[in-house]
Amino acid sequence: MEFLVTILPWVQIILSIILATAILLQQTGAGVGGAFGGGDDSIRYTRRGMEKVLFYISIIVAILFALSAFAMLIINA
Numbered sequence: 001m002e003f004l005v006t007i008l009p010w011v012q013i014i015l016s017i018i019l020a021t022a023i024l025l026q027q028t029g030a031g032v033g034g035a036f037g038g039g040d041d042s043i044r045y046t047r048r049g050m051e052k053v054l055f056y057i058s059i060i061v062a063i064l065f066a067l068s069a070f071a072m073l074i075i076n077a
Contacts, residue, residue, distance in 0.1 A: 001075065008072050015065040022058040026051065 047055050 004071070004075055008068055008075070012065065012068050012072070015061055015068060019058060019061045019065055022054050022061060026054050026058065
């Protein structure tokens with residue numbers, strides 16, 4: 001149990017860095033107009049290539065981050 005208390009904060013830091021990087025890399029193609037609500041006129045519903053990989057990585061890492069946060073709550077309770 002003591003091992004989890006010392007390792008979980010480091011796991012959360014690493015997961016948060018990976019998650020932020022994956023999300024920011026997805027947004028690089030959006031342009032400045034996408035950040036303020038505008039965007040281009042093309043509508044694309046499918047993800048391809050690296051965009052699809054980053055999308056799945058961000059989902060998996062977000063789930064792992066949430067699970068580690070709940071584990072931290074349970075351990076500290």
